[in-house]
Amino acid sequence: MSLLSSTSQQAKHQQLGLGDEKLVAMYSHMLTARMFDERLMLMQRAGKINFHVSGIGQEVAQVAAAYALDRDNDYFLPYYRDYGFVLSVGMTLRELFLSAFAKAEDPNSGGRQMPGHFGSKRLRIVTGSSPVTTQVPHAVGFALAAKMKKKNFVSFATFGEGSSNQGDFHEGSNFAAVHKLPVILMCENNQYAISVPVHKQVAGKISDRALGYGMHGERVDGNDALEVYRVVKEARDRAINGEGPTLIEAMMYRLSPHSTSDNDLAYRTKEEVDHHRALDGLPRFRMYIEELGLWNEELERELREEIKKQLDEASNYADKAPFPTPESVLDHVYADTRKEEKH
């Protein structure tokens, strides 16, 4: 898909209602996510953190989706590669580093969960877990609440194509469709579930399942930011209008291994990875905004420096921050009906 100059396509973002500043902001978020991700990979290999699960190659779709939602009102249930998404809805680099270092100040879980298990009531990011796809019925529950309370928000959940096979996906989708709930389900089909390639995961087309459940389904190029933006926006409008849920299948490629514990060349070739790297949506989007005259080499360099500075600052802060106290392990099993104590 080409983004080369063409009057109809150059105006595309404007057709979608995206202003120039928004485009640049989107790119900034994408690049931040990319550089953050790369930094964490390095830090894990350097032994500074124990574990990192990377989302390189998936940032474009995540950021585009975030921008299509109401970041002040909607509820988000991301999965563990969605750094681009959470950064776009307001999580800071410092907070993400605190999570990576498992420090007490980490807002996601106070250093309890592995990285990538996002949560922030303030930002309406619903706390996630490791058993996959459990967030789909939760998203349905939030949408149910929206409908019952007649509120104008939607819930947005992401998951991988492997997770789309869990019972919870099917049960949740059906439930949402039956009751016409305002939920958007976006499958980030990155072609691999750890080592299992998509042709061993799914026989049909994931977006086709929507038909079976009686909801709108659409497949989109996850590396085309504006397409993803369009599709999510439409899904949101659909939901708000009471037309029910949407299933979006965003096609992308997981350029990194599953996690820092995974040796991906055991199950795919370097050629395949390089082939997909050439299709990476990030440089494509950069090209798009450069062609629009909104971006150039200088700004790129400046942005990279700025991001690097922020990464350094955030990672330093998190590195020095204290761990939770050992005894705090005992806290928050139930609501604490005692008076507030030191924890």
Add this chain to the structure above:
Amino acid sequence: MSVITEITLPQLAESQVSATIDRWLKKPGDWVDVYEPICEVNTDKVNAEIPSTVAGTLTKILIGTGEDVPVGTAICIIESEGSGQEDVAPQETEEANHAGTLATVAATTGSDVSMRQRYSPAVQTLAAQHGISLEQVQGTGLGGRITRKDVLAYVASGAREVRQLEKAVEQTSQQVRTTGIHLSESPKIPNIEIDDSYAAGRGETYIDVTPIRNTIARNMRQSVSEIPHAWTMIEVDVTNLVMLRNKYKEEFKKREGVNLTYLAFLIKSVVNAIRDFPIMNSVWAVDKIIVKRDINISLAVGTEDSVMTPVIKNADLKNVAGIAKEIEELALKTREGKLTLSDMQGGTFTVNNTGSFGSILSYPIINYPQAAILTFESIVKKPVVIDDMIAVRSMANICLSLDHRILDGVICGRFLQRVKENLEAFNLESSIY
């Protein structure tokens, strides 16, 4: 009707699996109180008394002396009587001789009383709290078991016999020689049994080898055959020490209730000398010599028929007064036959007060597997030369047997010199605390 109880051999220590009965304290026909000792058993040089778990008459001894039997073996039978009536409220008794009748068992004829001795934790707790002898309580539970309710009912009925709980046996004050740790009571002479199959007129008598004697024999043999003994001796002027002791001995006895013996000073001197020559406190381990850090002094305590070596643990951390107290304590325990296994274990160096039975020179055998043994001989007034003049001084010899694999003459000589110095350093100004 009567209750037959088998007394079984209990487990006295963790790894103990058997024991030998050394001596029966009761014979068939004797009355036995509950918790009264019925026999002495021997394990590894320690005597322990086994108390009876019931009151009654000893009817039969099942295991004789000298037999090694496993823990749990029935060793004797005691028959107790129960009256046929429902006598729930026994009279208050003050007599030292106690407990006539056992409490009535379940009135139904032919009832099973197998659970009568099974005291549940609740029953024992309540009995202890209220000072109740469970013998007096009627058991209405399964198999004649005394239930918690039974005990509570007994308490409520107001009848209570305050039991003399097992306290430490009163120490009858015995004369203990001031310089020695020997017995002054009548000796225990081992049973002399005459074997009929030999002509007694031959003039021979046979003495049974007691378990203690056996153990001693075994240890001595091992020590002598394995350790190459060498021997050395030194003379010490203890005149000042005698004066120091005389100065304090009355006051000490009054204040501490314990005798201030020369042995205490000797041990202190030895311990300090060991500090300077730690090799004296070691063990031969073929490819290495293990130098022990703790200085635990084994004290040879003789009885008329045997010698025991209880241990003063961490003697280096005690002052003269503390050592004197511990000596007396261990002596008493030895005489009473109440030494425990832990009293006997852990010694690293042995001291023997041979002077207390008059010896002026000894050739002691090392207490295997230590490196040396030291004797303190009789204090004798002698003429000695000081500054080219004759003086009458109290002198005592100190003898040392040493393991020549570990120790040589030079180091032992130096060690003894140090002991001598330490002993001679005691004078009227010295402190015993």
Add this chain to the structure above:
Amino acid sequence: MPTMSYIDAIRTAMMEEMDRDENVFVLGEDVGVKGGVFTTTKGLYEQFGEERALDTPLSESAIVGAAIGAAMYGMRPIAEMQYSDFMFPATNQIISEAAKIRYRSNNDWNCPVVIRAPIGGGVFGGLYHSQCPESVFFGTPGLKIVAPYRPYDAKGLLKAAIRDEDPVLYFENKKSYRLVSGEVPDEDYIVEIGKANVLREGDDITVIGYSLPLRFIEQAAEELAEEGISTHILDLRTIQPLDKEAILEAVRRTGKVLIVHEDNKTGGVGAEVAAIIAEELLFELDAPIMRLCGPDVPAMPINPPGEKFFLLNTEKVKAAMKQLAEF
């Protein structure tokens, strides 16, 4: 004070809570128009509408999962599992999610969901309509589990569960629905979660139990009283967290304890109660701790002699109590 059946007490609780707080709603299979397969939710649809008495698709995991999502938002959902035998597809949502939401978010999010499920046999329902699955969820920190016996407690505990800020599994006994009646106050009240209740005071033996078997225990206690045996009965009411103080106090009273439940013996709640007693009261026990429970078989059959063999009844309970008293 009115007398009502166990099932009415449950329904009343839901009705009163839904009336009091518009965030409270019920969801599950057949709960709306039909009013529930046992009629437990009858009338709620008419009174509160189809959204608040929501007929869901046949998806236990989604029912519980959606309830969890709604609860995290701030609603007060009551998710009904039609039979506790069928709640296992939702186990992942209950154990991995509901129980851990507060803990894993470090107190940022919480999950005030109630999951109701009928337990117990005696309805000739066979293996999959008679189970007592409490022990499956028992011991999962983060969950609260209640199992009322009296109608008074059924109403009070359900109200407490609905108002609780943490997830509560509410196990109602299906045989008790119409079999058990009792006095239930008209007014609003709650029974505190985590508090056991002494049903009868006694001095000879203590019996501890929960749910329907307490009916047999009470009957047996009456009969044994005539034989001079005095029984102290403790109704646990809440299974998790166990009311440790009440358990110890009840056992201390007599020194002899019998623990009763219909769930099979091995790994049941009784095992934990016994462990607590053994840990704390060794020197006050006058008899070994006794348990009387369902046998260790997968579930009860439908043939009547077999079901009877499995289930507890007054004779079995009485025999055990008598044995304990006579020890």
